[in-house]
Amino acid sequence: MRIAYTADQIRAAEHQLMARLPEGTLMQRAASGLAAACATMLGKVYGSRVTLLVGSGDNGGDALYAGALLARRGARVEAVLAGSRTHEAGLEAFLLAGGREAGAEAIERADLIVDGLVGIGVSGALREPYWGLARAANAAAAPTVAVDVPSGVDASSGRVEGAAVEAALTVTMGARKTGLLVDPGAALAGEVELVDIGLGPYLPDPDVVGLTGADVAALLPRPAAESDKYRRGVVGVVAGSDQYTGAAVLAVGGALLAGAGMVRYAGPGEPVAQVRSRWPEAVITELERPSLDGVGRVQAWVVGPGLGTGDWAREMLAQVLASDVPVLIDADGLTLVARERDLLGRDAPVLVTPHAGELSRLTGAGRDEIEADRLKHARGAAADLGVTVLLKGSTTVVAEPDRPVRVNGTGTAWLATGGTGDVLSGVAGALLAQGLGCYDAGSCAAYLHGLAGRIASSGAPLHAAGVAAAVPAAIRELTGRSASR
Ligand SMILES: NC(=O)C1=CN([C@@H]2O[C@H](COP(=O)(O)OP(=O)(O)OC[C@H]3O[C@@H](n4cnc5c(N)ncnc54)[C@H](OP(=O)(O)O)[C@@H]3O)[C@@H](O)[C@H]2O)[C@@H](O)CC1
Numbered sequence: 001m002r003i004a005y006t007a008d009q010i011r012a013a014e015h016q017l018m019a020r021l022p023e024g025t026l027m028q029r030a031a032s033g034l035a036a037a038c039a040t041m042l043g044k045v046y047g048s049r050v051t052l053l054v055g056s057g058d059n060g061g062d063a064l065y066a067g068a069l070l071a072r073r074g075a076r077v078e079a080v081l082a083g084s085r086t087h088e089a090g091l092e093a094f095l096l097a098g099g100r101e102a103g104a105e106a107i108e109r110a111d112l113i114v115d116g117l118v119g120i121g122v123s124g125a126l127r128e129p130y131w132g133l134a135r136a137a138n139a140a141a142a143p144t145v146a147v148d149v150p151s152g153v154d155a156s157s158g159r160v161e162g163a164a165v166e167a168a169l170t171v172t173m174g175a176r177k178t179g180l181l182v183d184p185g186a187a188l189a190g191e192v193e194l195v196d197i198g199l200g201p202y203l204p205d206p207d208v209v210g211l212t213g214a215d216v217a218a219l220l221p222r223p224a225a226e227s228d229k230y231r232r233g234v235v236g237v238v239a240g241s242d243q244y245t246g247a248a249v250l251a252v253g254g255a256l257l258a259g260a261g262m263v264r265y266a267g268p269g270e271p272v273a274q275v276r277s278r279w280p281e282a283v284i285t286e287l288e289r290p291s292l293d294g295v296g297r298v299q300a301w302v303v304g305p306g307l308g309t310g311d312w313a314r315e316m317l318a319q320v321l322a323s324d325v326p327v328l329i330d331a332d333g334l335t336l337v338a339r340e341r342d343l344l345g346r347d348a349p350v351l352v353t354p355h356a357g358e359l360s361r362l363t364g365a366g367r368d369e370i371e372a373d374r375l376k377h378a379r380g381a382a383a384d385l386g387v388t389v390l391l392k393g394s395t396t397v398v399a400e401p402d403r404p405v406r407v408n409g410t411g412t413a414w415l416a417t418g419g420t421g422d423v424l425s426g427v428a429g430a431l432l433a434q435g436l437g438c439y440d441a442g443s444c445a446a447y448l449h450g451l452a453g454r455i456a457s458s459g460a461p462l463h464a465a466g467v468a469a470a471v472p473a474a475i476r477e478l479t480g481r482s483a484s485r
């Protein structure tokens with residue numbers, strides 16, 4: 001599991017650790033990790049040109065001490081001092097090792113840029129001259145190594161106000177910061193390398209968690225000798241309408257290919273015909289009127305994709321929610337819930353899977369605002385609505401009251417195409433039906449869906465049906481041969 005913390009959590013832990021160590025120890029540990037990472041990136045240190053961007057706080061101190069270590073190994077290191085003050089001992093060590101002060105033009109002659117402008121102490125948008133230096137670093141040919149977090153990224157949320165440094169590598173001290181796992185911050189951090197400074201014993205429960213492939217493999221249900229289709233989990237899909245047939249086909253496909261024992265589909269004539277011809281495996285009920293009578297028992301429902309928002313859709317949603325099994329609500333189902341919150345009043349679990357626009361309808365917050373601070377809005381909605389919220393987008397986040405938010409970055413921007421969300425709802429529904437709770441089902445589905453997207457894309461456009469088709473390959477990649485039984 002990749003775990004990450006807010007700036008306040010890190011500070012509190014650092015405080016406890018620092019009290020037990022001679023002054024400056026932590027910064028020395030941070031700086032030697034940073035210098036080692038820079039050396040690896042440079043390949044050959046001797047004779048290389050390194051430019052440090054140095055702010056007024058300890059982030060700049062880290063950069064100066066690391067610069068001193070690189071200078072001692074024969075690098076030509078220059079420091080652009082951007083703050084109203086500079087870490088004194090760091091600057092002294094840097095100059096003593098042969099480092100030199102320079103103007104902003106040193107950015108252009110660098111082989112490597114070290115961004116020590118601001119770290120966890122940042123507040124608000126970067127001010128001048130930091131702002132200009134960040135842009136100059138982004139425009140330069142040389143790669144940038146960010147110290148702790150790329151300057152301009154809020155360490156606790158991933159939020160960026162104005163400009164931020166675009167790093168090739170972020171060397172983060174003590175523990176990962178939340179903002180390195182959540183876009184837009186995550187997209188600016190590049191590779192993330194963690195330097196152990198001994199903070200571990202002092203860290204609290206994490207703020208956010210990112211599942212690894214091994215975590216997902218351990219959570220995914222697998223059939224065993226005593227399995228049959230009913231015990232493996234039956235998922236019911238209420239999606240599609242005479243106008244939107246594709247959503248039904250994609251949601252059913254996602255559910256079938258993510259390992260449901262059986263998929264029941266219920267809908268009107270047009271989507272029924274499409275689902276029947278595409279997925280002969282599905283057990284289908286053609287509805288004359290909006291009713292679940294005679295559809296059969298399921299262990300979880302997926303409701304909403306392409307369903308429409310009229311009386312028929314509203315009645316189907318109400319009947320699904322009146323059941324006593326977990327329900328995943330997506331797309332049009334969310335529009336209906338936004339109109340009529342009372343529909344959510346049920347005892348059994350609910351997983352909602354909005355994109356930012358749908359969450360905006362549910363909560364009233366602006367779409368851009370949600371995208372800028374995904375964690376805050378997903379957490380807020382989970383608390384307000386009393387459900388598990390899977391907020392889709394470049395970083396998918398899964399929030400449930402009183403648990404660390406799960407974040408997923410396995411996807412690819414190629415997934416931003418119509419219908420891929422319908423596939424995700426089917427995948428997550430299949431995991432719910434197989435017995436995972438909303439939190440695990442949502443976060444494992446996001447991981448698998450992202451990985452399936454990468455497999456389906458391989459760097460080129462994908463289509464939603466191709467993502468569904470790649471779900472078994474994604475599961476195989478995670479679970480390896482042991483999945484064959
Ligand atoms: N503590 C430890 O043991 C260890 C800490 N470590 C390191 O210390 C870092 C934290 O250091 P920190 O607390 O000094 O804060 P930091 O991020 O350098 O910035 C603060 C200064 O930036 C400025 N500033 C703020 N916002 C700004 C803006 N928008 N635009 C422009 N300027 C802005 C503001 O300066 P002012 O404006 O007051 O001059 C403020 O004083 C941490 O990330 C890690 O790298 C490691 O060595 C491990 C051990």
Ligand SMILES: Nc1ncnc2c1ncn2[C@@H]1O[C@H](COP(=O)(O)OP(=O)(O)O)[C@@H](O)[C@H]1O
Binds near residue numbers: 331412
């Ligand atoms: N920039 C992006 N990077 C990675 N994944 C993305 C990006 N944009 C969208 N996605 C993913 O693509 C899917 C789109 O879902 P959604 O918006 O519901 O589309 P639709 O309603 O057309 O099915 C979601 O799983 C989302 O996380």
Ligand SMILES: [K+]
Binds near residue numbers: 117147149150151
């Ligand atoms: K930085």
